[in-house]
Amino acid sequence: MEGDTPVAAVTAASQAVAQVAHTGFALVMDKIYYFIMVPMVYLAIAFFIAAIVVKIVKMIQAGAAPYQLAIYPLPKHPKLAALRDTFGMTQIRKKNPLFWFFLMMYHLGFLLLFLGHLDLFPQINFVDPASRHMLGAGAVGLMVTIPTFYFLGRRFRGADRAISTPGDYLFLLLLLFLFLLGDMISWGNSWTANGFVMTKQNFAQYFDGLARFTFADPRLVLHGSHYHFVVLHVLLAELLLIVLPFTKVVHTFFALPLNMVRRTIWTRK
């Protein structure tokens, strides 16, 4: 059946091209692409985990605050209140409901995005593995892309502009390009007749290779000229993992403990 589709034709052509030994610039690009698509994936993940662990250990070793820093009135259930503050962002909902809406959409989207990538491993299936649709069929990408446009846009006006640093803009641009490339891949497969040249099943093979540490060249399973976009998407994801421990995104790890500090009484006398 696949043999009847244009994808199959592209696959066949790509496989034929792959048989041709590259030389010169093409060879250099092949090596760079391979490094990005395989070894650097492991390096970026390892770096991210190590940097976050070091950061958390540093925080713990630095010791507690010298005295209580709670805000009153105290909730009846401080832990629940801290969870509500952290995951419900009640402070933002009260003051800026539109911002809150986009933040909730974004964070939920990010969670689904994570699950959607897990779904690409053949061993984990949230969606029927035979389906050409990725988790959310492209909607998950929108859930993070649209809010990122909003987050970026709001930094160009009023007080938000005044409190923003160059790093804030660059980080949002990194996210935006990462998401847009991801959107191209997932939308292509979900919403267009011919699909993205590489199918979800091809990505599953690539992810399987990573999970099994085969160090096989992804080019053997990811065919067609769209490969450049996939490489760029993976590169931006790796950059995100590498810089993330040094950005404000560490709030992923510290928002809950900080909200616990706000909601907890240490001394009563």
Add this chain to the structure above:
Amino acid sequence: MDAKMSAGLKTLFETKLNGVMRMYLDTCARCGNCVDSCHVYASMPETKYTAVGRAEVVRKVFRRYFKMQGKFAPWLGEVLEFDDDTMDKVYEAAFTCTGCRRCMVHCPFAIDTQQVMSIAKALLIGADKEPKILSMLADMSIAKGEGIEETRSDYAEALRNLEPEVRSLWPLAADGTPGGIAVPYEAKGADLLYVPLAGSHSIVSAAAIMNAAGEKWSLSSFEAVNFGAFVGDSSKMKKIAARIVDEAKRLGVKEVAVVECGTAFRVLRHMIGEQPFRVLAFVELIDRYLAQGRIHLHRDRLPERTTYHDPCQIARNSGVFEEPRRVLRALTDNFVEMTPNREENWCCGGGGGLVAMGEQEFRMKSSKVKADQMRASGATVVTTACENCHSQLSDLNEYYGLGVRVEFLSHLVGKALVLPGESWVA
């Protein structure tokens, strides 16, 4: 600024980096939710007067000296090096913040700007650029503690001169007799140590109220106010508080009641660790006396429309919200709330040492929102339970022509005490 000074300031900065502080410095997403939380920004909308604007000054120094970004890509975070210009920014950040922590109520990550400003204040002390008046007042408090034995008899003498004033509010002494001592001092066996401010206004009404309640109390030798906390010198803050802690331990009291002074109360309640005595705000004590029926109040002495200003350090930073309201409802049928109130109340604009520093023009302009709030309440009497707030609200009243009367709760209670033999309506 030379390299030695710069290195010294970096070391000083590092001493403030406990785990929570590191999270405060790392986590801010600059979401802007705190921007309009600050009364200064609400009155004078400039970025430097936002919580995030102030904290960013400290964060930019943090990034420069403690983050890789400072070494490899300083432009990303617009880092700041230690120099005179930076220290001017640090000063402006630290001493335009009253430490009210209203921004912390609105921060999704619960970042405490007062804590971040404690770094700024420590740096200013290190650079010898802190407000000298606050350091001087802190030193005087410490010196008073060291020389207390030499001044004790003079103080006792001065207290005896206050007795007629106390008796004008409540005729009996602390032991319930007409001829006893109305202002007990160094009283062995006292259950409660009352810590006043410098000035009889903080003693007279409180003494009458405690005598009326039949409290076994003793007056502290020391003023509660803690200029060490205002200037941001934790060592001096502890020394100033330690005078009172030592006195309370020596007298063996079960409780320490702190005069209507927000910072003094918060320092003693929350910043000195566990102690063998309980710390109360004086308004909590009044509320307890009323609940226990130990004092009764005339409700016809305060017919005017009356409102209450929640002092930041007593209310959102220490949890005393309902006690003053119960006291006011015992005093008047004409109590109205300010809007917003409780943890959302606007700071008066006089905290963080600003009243002691003078800073009249800044205090008035930066607290326009407070004046508007007072006016909008429609009240003609504004009550509070903090000396700093009282001074600032009084200044605002005059500056903005609000035409209100600013009162301490304790003074109103002292004047409304139902005297022995008087009839009253419950």
